[in-house]
Amino acid sequence: MKLRTGKSVLTLITAASLAASSAMAQSATRLEDDAETWERLFITAAANEIRENCDTIEARKVAATFYVLGIVRHAKSLGFTMEQIDAFRFDEKNQDRLRQRTYAWLDENGVDRSARTGYCALGDAEIAKNSPIGKLLKRG
Secondary structure: HHHHHHHHHHHHHHHHHHHHHHHHHHHHOOOOOOOHHHHHHHHHHHHHHHHHHHHEEEOOOHHHHHHHHHHHHHHHHOOOOHHHHHHHHHHHHHHHHHHHHHHHHHHHHHOOOOHHHHHHHHHHHHHHHOOOOHHHHOOO
C-alpha cells in the first residue's frame, strides 16, 4: 500500500510539473509579445541613444551590464533559451520596432536628433529624476 501511495505522489508531482511547464510556455509563446521585455529594451536603447549622442554623458557600465543581464534572466524565466533570445535580439524587424519607439520618445521629449545639445539636456533630466533611463547614465 505504501508503494502505491509513493507512485501516486510521484505521478501527481510529475503531472503538476508538466502542467506548470505547459502554462509557462503558453504565457509567452513569442518573446516579441512580452511587454516587460520591450519596456526593458526600450530603457537600455534610450540610455544608449543619449550616451552615443552626448559627449558629456557616459554609461554606468556596471549598472547597465546588470540591467541587460536582468533582461536575459527575465526572458529565461519565461522559458526562452539563449538561442531564442539571440534570434529575437538580432531580428531586424525587432530592432526597427525598438528604434522607432526610441525615436518617438526622443521626439516627444523635444530632442532635435540633428543637434547633440537636446540629447544632453534630456540625459541630464533623466539623471536628475533618477529614472530607469537615468540610472544607466552618469555625467562624464
